[in-house]
Amino acid sequence: MTGPGAEPETEPPTTEPRVPEPAVIEAPETEPRVTEPAVIETRGLTKRFRGGQLAVDGLDLTVPAGSVFGFLGPNGSGKTTTIRMLMGLIAPTSGTASVLGRPMPDASRTVLPQVGALIEGPALYGFLSGRDNLVRYDRADPTADPRTRTARVGDALERVGLAPAAGKKARAYSLGMKQRLGLAAALLRPRRLLVLDEPTNGLDPQGMREIRALVRELAADGTTVFLSSHLLDEIEQVCTHAAVMARGRLLTQGPVTGLAAGTGGRLAVTTPDPADAARVLKEHGLTGITLDGDRVRAEAPPATAELADLTAALVREGVRVRAFGVERASLEDAFVALTGEGFDVAG
């Protein structure tokens, strides 16, 4: 983790054109209402680096207690800068941030011991075993009781599934094992909040699955998890809530189901007669028509009654239909709808 002080001085904010209010998608009726205070709350949080780079621009973020909150955005969208402000590592240019109900960075000393953070990869000694790395971390914590150290380290290793490899030198660990060891270090004491910056970055699919499973387990125990990612499917797989960033600005936030539902799905017709199907859909006023092999897609019409009319029209026009339906909108659809741009996962 980067220490404070390495940061260039910030410059006062200049007058930028105002950003439209981010769309807050309401939770569907079935979503349990969160009544506890937010674990992370920012208001107008802004960071302009020396040199003029506006990395975070007027961010209003609300992370509900008990959520697995995905902080999603392409590379360079301001995620790490936000996390560094939340953890008190750098000062905002303007705006406020509170973590666990306390203002940051002022309350760092009381807040940070309750937060497990994995930012920019764990700092490990390669020549020490996994277990000894954790012992080192535990020793560095003045509140950790030395008499219970062995048990605490053993529990943390167990928790992340590293007990069988605990005696191996950390330099022999795979990247995924190193990430898990970093998580174990974050779990040496009970945490109310875990902040993970791109926890699966650089991992192979198996390593990604392991970290995601671990995140789900931790969340099931009631820990709020805030994780940043540039991977849309990752957010859809593990997160209950998400915020979408682009170029330092918040585009939208809310329950993941609500974010995708806010965007209309796509109508998909599978047919051996795609050109005819496209013509019929166009004649019926559908827009955004695309052809991909035997698949014809279009923006879904608003009412289900119209879907019945469309199938009837396709059949009437002699279009042979193999499959017909509305595909659920993904977070990627939501992102494209919000930005008018594709989501560049390669960064």
Ligand SMILES: Nc1ncnc2c1ncn2[C@@H]1O[C@H](COP(=O)(O)OP(=O)(O)OP(=O)(O)O)[C@@H](O)[C@H]1O
């Ligand atoms: N110390 C710094 N000084 C100047 N500019 C910076 C600094 N740190 C980040 N930036 C710039 O601020 C913008 C946001 O960067 P940030 O690292 O927060 O994005 P990110 O979404 O976390 O992306 P990544 O996943 O690539 O880290 C980028 O344009 C980056 O170049």
